[in-house]
Amino acid sequence: MNQDYDYRIKILLIGDPAVGKSCLILRYFDDTFTESYISTIGVDFKIKTIEMNEKIYKVLVWDTSGSERFRTITSSYYRGTNGIMILYDVTDQESFDNIKFWIKETQKYAPDNVNIMLIGTKSDLISQKVIDTETGEKFAEQLGYSFFETSSKENINVSEAFDTFFKQVGTRAVQTNAPNIKNPDKYPNEYPNQNQNQNSNQNQNQNSNQNSNKCLCF
Numbered sequence: 001m002n003q004d005y006d007y008r009i010k011i012l013l014i015g016d017p018a019v020g021k022s023c024l025i026l027r028y029f030d031d032t033f034t035e036s037y038i039s040t041i042g043v044d045f046k047i048k049t050i051e052m053n054e055k056i057y058k059v060l061v062w063d064t065s066g067s068e069r070f071r072t073i074t075s076s077y078y079r080g081t082n083g084i085m086i087l088y089d090v091t092d093q094e095s096f097d098n099i100k101f102w103i104k105e106t107q108k109y110a111p112d113n114v115n116i117m118l119i120g121t122k123s124d125l126i127s128q129k130v131i132d133t134e135t136g137e138k139f140a141e142q143l144g145y146s147f148f149e150t151s152s153k154e155n156i157n158v159s160e161a162f163d164t165f166f167k168q169v170g171t172r173a174v175q176t177n178a179p180n181i182k183n184p185d186k187y188p189n190e191y192p193n194q195n196q197n198q199n200s201n202q203n204q205n206q207n208s209n210q211n212s213n214k215c216l217c218f
């Protein structure tokens with residue numbers, strides 16, 4: 001197979017509905033933001049190619065719905081994941097309390113050696129903030145997760161969070177020789193195919209057509 005990359009890594013974003021998973025991805029990949037909330041239908045994805053230590057990495061980022069009604073679908077996407085970003089909204093106590101639930105989902109469905117980053121979103125909403133930075137930081141530290149507070153609206157820490165995580169995940173996946181990192185043919189179901197593109201495109205707000213086309217080469 002004619003590969004245009006050395007390694008590929010798979011990242012998943014999870015967290016309660018409306019914490020801002022899709023907005024974080026849209027800010028990073030398309031540099032856009034919208035105030036209107038359109039809940040993700042099932043899953044969606046974006047792809048980015050990065051270079052680290054003279055190697056080319058294809059990074060596949062899956063955006064999942066936080067809604068319970070898609071839980072069966074979304075839980076199947078944890079398989080073969082190298083890194084998981086767990087998001088909570090700094091203005092929403094319940095979304096922070098529910099991190100425990102998302103950790104359990106990760107333990108149930110993701111590989112044991114997965115990297116995890118905790119992200120407190122909507123840091124621009126200072127007057128509505130109920131989870132202070134220290135609380136988030138300490139929580140992450142206790143669990144050995146990396147941590148960022150971000151604002152997709154004001155574009156604060158978005159690229160820092162993704163770029164840091166890609167590096168951490170890529171380095172670890174290579175060091176531990178993660179099984180899916182090099183053998184696309186062996187793990188076809190973990191990567192988008194044409195059918196998944198069609199599902200993905202149900203999400204009108206995600207504007208993922210451009211990126212979906214790219215992944216036909218996977």
Ligand SMILES: Nc1nc2c(ncn2[C@@H]2O[C@H](COP(=O)(O)OP(=O)(O)OP(=O)(O)O)[C@@H](O)[C@H]2O)c(=O)[nH]1
Nearest residue numbers: 018019020021022023035037039040066151152153
């Ligand atoms: N003020 C502010 N609002 C944000 C930010 N990020 C997201 N939002 C708003 O939060 C709402 C939900 O954002 P989404 O990104 O769609 O949330 P989600 O986590 O993808 O939700 P599901 O797909 O339903 O799981 C939208 O109205 C966004 O405009 C942010 O950084 N600051």
Ligand SMILES: [Mg+2]
Nearest residue numbers: 021022039040
């Ligand atoms: Mg979404």
